[in-house]
Amino acid sequence: MTDLFSLWRDDRVPVVLRSTDTSPFGRKVRMAAEILGLAHRIERQTADTLDTGDTLRHQNPLGKMPCLLVGGEAIFDSAVILDLLDAVAGGGRLVPRAGTDRFRALTRARLADGVTDAALLMVYEGRFREEGAPRGERWLAHQRGKIERALATFETSPPPADRPDLVAITLAAALGYLDWRKPVPWRGDHPRLAAWLEDFSDATPAFRQTERSYA
Numbered sequence: 001m002t003d004l005f006s007l008w009r010d011d012r013v014p015v016v017l018r019s020t021d022t023s024p025f026g027r028k029v030r031m032a033a034e035i036l037g038l039a040h041r042i043e044r045q046t047a048d049t050l051d052t053g054d055t056l057r058h059q060n061p062l063g064k065m066p067c068l069l070v071g072g073e074a075i076f077d078s079a080v081i082l083d084l085l086d087a088v089a090g091g092g093r094l095v096p097r098a099g100t101d102r103f104r105a106l107t108r109a110r111l112a113d114g115v116t117d118a119a120l121l122m123v124y125e126g127r128f129r130e131e132g133a134p135r136g137e138r139w140l141a142h143q144r145g146k147i148e149r150a151l152a153t154f155e156t157s158p159p160p161a162d163r164p165d166l167v168a169i170t171l172a173a174a175l176g177y178l179d180w181r182k183p184v185p186w187r188g189d190h191p192r193l194a195a196w197l198e199d200f201s202d203a204t205p206a207f208r209q210t211e212r213s214y215a
Contacts, residue, residue, distance in 0.1 A: 002071065004070055004073065004075075004084070005087070005088065007070050007071040007073070008041070008070060008088050010071075011041075013070070013071040014043060014069070014071065015041050015042050015043065015068070015069065015070050015071075016042070016043045016044075016045050016068070016069040017029060017030070017033075017042050017043070017044050017045065017066055017067075017068055017069075018045050018046075018047040018056050018059060018060075018065055018066060018067040018068075018069065019044070019046075019047055019065045019066040019067070020046055020047060020048075020065065021046075022180075023065055023066060024116045024119075024120075024173045024174065024176065024177035025065065025066055025077065025078040025113075025116065025173070026065055026066040026078070027173045027176065027177075027210045028066075028078045028082060028169055028170055028173045029066050029068070029078055029081050029082065029085070030044075030206075030210045031164075031169050031172070031173065031204075031206045031207060031209075031210050032081075032082050032085050032086075032094060032169055033085060034205075034206035034209060034210070035094075035164045035169070035204065035206050036085055036086070036088075036089040036093060036094070037089070038085055038088060038089060042068075047065045047067070049063050049064065049065060059074040060074055060076045062076075064076065064077065066078055066081060068081045068084070078113075079106075079109065079110070079113065082094055082095075082166060082169070083095070086166075093165075094165050094166040094169070095109075095165065095166040105165065105166055105167055106166070108159070108167045109166045109167045109170040109171075111150050111153065111154075112150070112154070112167065112170040112171040112173075112174045113170055113174070114146060114150055115146070115147050115150045115151065115171075115174040115175075115178070116173065116174040116177055117146075118143040118144075118146040118147045118150075119143070119147060119174070119177055119178055119181060119183045119184070120177075121139075121143050122140055122143045122144070122183040122184075123181050123183060125139055125140060125143075143183075144183075144184055147178075147183070147184050147186070148184070148189075151186055151189075151190050151193060152190075154171060154190075154193055154196075155189075155190045155192050155193045158171070158192060158193055158196040159171060159196075161196050161199035161200045161203055162199070162200075162203045164200070164203070164204045164206070168200060168204075172197060172200050172201075172204070172207055175193070175197050176197075176207070176211060
């Protein structure tokens, strides 16, 4: 099997991102690619997770996006893709290469991903609910609690706004999704985090560049 980095360095080998413009996890990948100067290497190709005929289900058996195809080899999910992009860019730019700081960063990034996961599940509750069926209030409250506890943690200690690393990119994508879908009203209870997002947006052009499709 050919080395992934050799494939990436060969401009004849296609690198394709299967996602949508509105996927928060896809947005993470697009943001990281812009920040690392790798966006020019990636072709974007829309995916439809509900289409049984979409090749996404063959590329990622889970049928989830984003999925990065490097010469046809599928890399997923977004956290793994960001780790690959960081390595391609030389390593250590998004997350420390090793040691305690690496595991702390990975844990905080996973907490931010958990906000997006819970928000998506709240959106899906309405999208997949059978017509006439009551709202799953217990389920919604369960997911809402995850979001509120995670945001409270970041409100106390947000990442540096001027350093677009793994944690900041993941958190910004999560908050951007909350602003768009509005599963919970988060800004009023988290003023420090709201200010952080504005500062991150000002310091990181890739945040606004990947936001256009949300309009």
